[in-house]
Amino acid sequence: MDAFYGYMLYGISLATMGGIYAVLTLGLNVQWGFTGLFNAGIAGFFGIGAYTTAILTTAPTHRHLGGYEMPYVVGFLAAMLLCGIIAYLVGKVCLRLRSDYLAIATIGIAEIFRLILKNETWATNGPRGVSEIPKPFEHWPEPWNQFAFLALVLVIVAIVYVLVEVARKSPWGRVMTAIRENEPSAKAAGKNVEVFRMEGFVIGCMIMALAGALMAHYLKFVDPNATDPLLATFLVWVMLIVGGSANNKGAILGAFLMWVVWSATEIVTSRLPDELAIRAAYIRIFLIGLMLQIFLQKFPQGILPEKRPTVPKSNRNSETV
């Protein structure tokens, strides 16, 4: 196989994973960037999305609940819907907590989800996971199936981006910013803060579920490791912080950038002798933490800092009156 072709295929896989992470990071951006909700349980919602579509779209099997062979669209929508409902219930309990306490509560929630996915063997096949999940376009010839899946991911990134960007610029987005910056004053302005916070949380979680569903189809396999916080919670946080919290372009940029850093560093480290290559694997984890530190210390706003939307003229007049 010719080297260029190989690099191209690897590039496709990098972009596909980057795209899935971009969706995930956009979901977190709605919660943290817009509304200031500290969700440290991303992996839990991601996992629910992945499992929902996996169970709905696989062929019949004796190993776990499922075998409904539903179309992909149903899988994606059901993942988002179920996650939205669960997020609503979680929000009812947790959202009154202030940000740092919310973080602790969501870590706990994600852990509960992980244990449920691991222990409810009848539904999820427990720690063995769900295998042979169908992947869109997989019957197309190489490399077109990979291109087509990448295109699907990028289209979804674009759609989610446009939607959250419209939301950010709308009055809804401004209320979110107001809540994030100063909750009492938003309340004083007559906004129902609890409802807005809930909306931000539920929408963010639904986007995360969509990312989970994409990941399940891409990997063709999902097990409780999907809810492992290193790659599904902390990496996403680093992506958002590095890219630029509250900036949707920044979220996407951070996702692609950090995934490339995470994945491509191994191409270098695998050339080292065995003993060193094994140690270098840990350095990759260290590198992610280091980048987070550098960005938090030196560029707390990220690569693309937040830009407040300009207020339309008609509103400005009415506000100044």
Next chain:
Amino acid sequence: MKILKKLAITASAIAMMSVGAQAAGEIKVGSAGGVTGPIAELVAAIVKGRQVAVDHVNSSGGLLGGDTMKLVIADSACDPKAAVDAGNKLVNVEQVVAIIGPSCSGATNGMVSSVTIPAGVTVLSDSATAPSISELKDNDTVFRASASDAYQGKAIADLVWKAGIKKVAVTYSNDDYNAGIANVFTTEYKALGGEITGNQAHEPNKASYRSELSTLNQGGPEALALFAYYGSSGITIIKNSLENGLFGKFYAADGMFDNSVIGQIGADNLKGNLWITQAASDTEDASYKAFAEAYKAAGGDPEAPYAAHGYDVAFLMALAIEKAGSADRSKISAALRAVAGPEGEVVRPGEWEKAKKLIAEGKDVNYEGAAGINDFDKNGDVTGLFSVNIVGDDGTWSRSMLK
């Protein structure tokens, strides 16, 4: 800026090293494994086993016309996401001929379904044991040198039943490996006529398991079937059981096999009370002895779990490349079947020159591995050998093979 400059210099130095490493006459084989993640300590020994085999090949003639075999390490982290990424790099960037590993079943499942089966790259895992791997539609490209859990679970069930024990309680660490064995064990043991008085999963790395154990102790079990890794929960469970007089007899699978079990609990407490089955390795077998000697010489403990399997997969892959006659991905699968046996002259670990000569003469080769006979069935699985370990009179492990 100074730091940036230094970084740039380091990066270019590494890049130059990598150019140097790609010397002519090198055949790359991917070596995927969970070098970080939950079983990192096991994987270090497995990776060493693979490397010892490659050193044997390279020091006695190399592959084909004198090419060196080079393992390219990729971290599958025991996680499907990481494994798919690792597989993509090996297949597309490193352009390896074939892949040995990854370690965990989940990682293997993800990597083969998403990357290697579509790309037509042969994968030979040394420690993935999930039964679901047998059933993948893989165009005969997925093999493994370790027995599916179905076999070890059955071996323990037979062992317990033959010891005259009619009632057992079962607890397992809730990970894919231990849960799988526990599941097969309960099915097989019930089929033999035994009674499972309690069956409970436990989370690893807890400080105490007293409450789980006292629940399990109800219903009069005669022994505890314990499926766990020694470091994360197994030792604690045995300690808690003995301290509180809850269980006296323990049957365990190979995740529990380690010298620290004796070291931390005490040989006197375990003598006649603990049986650990282990995939593999008839230590009286000539193949195992050849491997153990080489592995010790390389500074490792040959009894480390799956180290022998690691050696076998790397050696088998070398044989397959030799048999295929070129570093052509599409020929590896058929060649692997051809060199694994059962027909042909027996080749043992370290006998690379002999094997090379036989293949050159066009004769059939049958590799008998350190970890057992590697004859693949139609799913690319092996049945595997099992031994049972007990604490002997001298306070160390004493092993005998299960028939």
